[in-house]
Amino acid sequence: MIKSEICEILGIEYPVFQGGMAWIADGKLAAAVSNGGGLGIIAAGNAPAYYVREQIKIAKSLTDKPIGVNIMLMSPFAEEVAKVTIEEKVEVVTTGAGNPSKYMKEWKEAGIKVIPVVASVAMAKLMTRLGATALIAEGGESGGHVGELTTIVLVPQICDATNLPVIAAGGICDGRGVAAAFMLGAQGVQLGTRFLSAFECNIHPTYKEKILKATDLCTMVTGKRLGHPVRSLRTQFARDYQKAEYGGMPDEELENLAVGALRLAVQEGNNEKGCFLSGQCAAMVKKEQSAAEIVKEIMEEAEPILRGAEKWVK
Numbered sequence: 001m002i003k004s005e006i007c008e009i010l011g012i013e014y015p016v017f018q019g020g021m022a023w024i025a026d027g028k029l030a031a032a033v034s035n036g037g038g039l040g041i042i043a044a045g046n047a048p049a050y051y052v053r054e055q056i057k058i059a060k061s062l063t064d065k066p067i068g069v070n071i072m073l074m075s076p077f078a079e080e081v082a083k084v085t086i087e088e089k090v091e092v093v094t095t096g097a098g099n100p101s102k103y104m105k106e107w108k109e110a111g112i113k114v115i116p117v118v119a120s121v122a123m124a125k126l127m128t129r130l131g132a133t134a135l136i137a138e139g140g141e142s143g144g145h146v147g148e149l150t151t152i153v154l155v156p157q158i159c160d161a162t163n164l165p166v167i168a169a170g171g172i173c174d175g176r177g178v179a180a181a182f183m184l185g186a187q188g189v190q191l192g193t194r195f196l197s198a199f200e201c202n203i204h205p206t207y208k209e210k211i212l213k214a215t216d217l218c219t220m221v222t223g224k225r226l227g228h229p230v231r232s233l234r235t236q237f238a239r240d241y242q243k244a245e246y247g248g249m250p251d252e253e254l255e256n257l258a259v260g261a262l263r264l265a266v267q268e269g270n271n272e273k274g275c276f277l278s279g280q281c282a283a284m285v286k287k288e289q290s291a292a293e294i295v296k297e298i299m300e301e302a303e304p305i306l307r308g309a310e311k312w313v314k
Contacts, residue, residue: 001013001014001299001300001303002014002015002178002182002299002302002303002306003015004165004182004187004188005165005187006134006165006167006187006188007188009113009133009134009165010039010066010091010092010113011065011066011091012034012037012038012039012065012066013037013038014036014037014038014295014296014299015167015187015188015189016033016037016038016039016178016188016189016190016191016295016298016299017038017039017041017068017094017136017167017169017188017189017190017191018030018033018038018039018040018041018190018191018192018195018291019041019070019142019169019190019191019192019195020041020042020043020044020045020068020069020070020072020094020096020192021043021143021144021192021195021196021277022043022044022045022046022047022072022144022262022277023043023045023047023262023263023266023267024043024196024201024202024203024266024277025040025041025042025043025070025195026042026043026055026058026202027042027054027055027056027057027058027059027060027062028058028059028062028200028202029195029198029200029201029202029291030042030055030059030067030068031058031059031060031061031062031063031065031067031200032062032198032200032290032291032292033195033198033291033292033295034059034063034065034066034067035062035063035065035291035292036290036291036292036293036294036295036296037292037295037296038291038295039066039067039068039092040059040063040065040067040068040291041067041068041069041070041092041094042055042056042059042067042068042069042070043069043070043072044069044070044071044072044075044077044078044081045072045075045262046072046075046076046077047075047077047081048077048080049077049080049081049083049084052069052081052084052085053084053087053088056069056084056085056088056090057088060088066091066092067090067091067092068090068091068092068093068094068115069081069084069085069090069092069093069094070093070094070095070096071085071093071094071095071096071100072095072096072097072098072145073095073096073097073098073099073100074097074098074228078098079103082103082106082107085107085112086106086107086110086112089110089111090112091112091113092112092113092114092115092133093107093112093113093114093115094114094115094116094117094136095114095115095116095117096116096117096138096145097145097228099123099126100114100116100127101126101130104130104131104132108131113133113134114131114132114133115132115133115134115135115136115167116132116135116136117135117136117138117169118135118136118137118138118158119137119138119147119148119149119154120147120149121157121158121161124137124158124161124162125161125162127162127164128161128162128163128164132164133164133165134164134165134166134167134187134188135158135162135164135165135166135167136166136167136169136190137151137154137155137158137159137166137167137168137169137186138151138154138169138170138190139151139152139153139154139155139168139169139170139171140170140221140231141170141171141231141279141280141281142169142170142171142192142193142231142279142280143192143193143219143231143232143277143278143279143282144192144230144231144277145228145229145230146170146221146229146230146231150170150171151168151169151170151171151172151181151184152180152184154170155168155181155184155185155186156184156185159184159185159186160185165187165188166185166186166187166188167186167187167188167189167190168181168184168186168188168189168190169189169190169191169192170279171279171280171281172189172190172191172194172281173191173193173194173279173281173284173285173298174194174284174297174298174301175297175298175299175300175301175302175303175305176301176302176305177189177281177298178298178299178301178302179302179305179306182302182306183306189298191294191298192279193211193278193279193281193282193285194281194284194285194294194298195291195294196208196211196278196282196285197211197212197285197287197288197289197294198288198289198290198291198294199288199289199290199291200290200291201291203265203266204265204266204267204268204269205269206269206271207265207266207269207274207276208288210233210235210276210278211233211278211282211285212285212286212287212288214233214278214282214283214285215283216283217234218233218234218278218282218283219231219232219233219234219278219279219280219282220232220233220234220238220239220242222238222241222242222245223241223245223258224245225245225246225251225254226245226251226254226255230275230277231277231278231279231280232275232276232277232278233276233277233278233282235271235274235275235276236271236272237261237265237270237271237272237273237274237275238275238276241254241257241258241275244257258275261273261274261275262274262275262277265277
């Protein structure tokens with residue numbers, strides 16, 4: 001089975017990360033992924049520190065394998081959550097939606113391996129100088145907050161800009177995506193949307209059904225006007241938000257329009273007011289499986305593709 005340097009660095013069996021999906025990636029899902037040989041990651045999102053601590057404890061009660069916590073740096077609770085990861089002795093911290101520089105020294109002193117999400121070469125170089133353990137290069141095909149560059153363009157540029165292991169993310173859903181990521185220079189992959197179909201993923205049944213029935217043109221990006229674009233499924237909420245975004249609604253009102261929308265999708269399956277985050281690869285998610293089966297399946301798919309490349313190129 002495929003191994004890489006990141007497996008040795010983190011003490012995991014397969015070079016597969018589960019994305020930090022806000023209000024979705026809880027302690028139960030993270031533990032299931034880690035038990036399956038990957039790196040399970042708890043999403044802090046906009047949640048308060050006590051919630052993140054609870055989820056860490058749940059994960060640690062279910063697995064003795066390494067787990068991570070993803071911190072969205074735009075969150076008003078980011079500083080408190082950063083301290084919780086130290087107090088709870090989390091093995092890995094991934095970060096997104098901001099610059100983690102102010103926390104890096106403290107995390108490293110606590111023995112935490114820091115793996116920031118980067119969407120540009122400049123950020124990759126900065127994180128390398130500050131002593132990150134690895135980098136996650138996330139293309140705009142992913143769900144949630146997205147950047148401008150696609151995965152196939154971003155990953156090789158990040159690999160060229162750093163000597164750290166690079167984890168590819170965005171639009172990766174099966175073994176073909178894993179193989180492509182390795183060919184671009186990555187040493188691992190991060191999947192979010194694929195894990196929405198995991199048995200251990202506690203999203204509302206309506207949310208899971210939308211993913212399993214998704215088509216190739218099922219997602220859209222909103223929020224560009226505010227400077228933090230988000231990819232989600234094309235629901236009534238997403239269409240209404242886009243209409244408001246380009247209809248002259250003041251920025252503050254537009255921001256408030258999205259408050260709580262993700263939780264309404266995750267917990268209630270509310271199609272009119274919920275924001276169902278999803279990557280472009282949702283149409284490739286066809287079945288429910290355990291998290292461990294997902295991890296094993298994509299790695300088993302990737303290996304013959306990588307080993308058999310000679311039959312495609314003579």
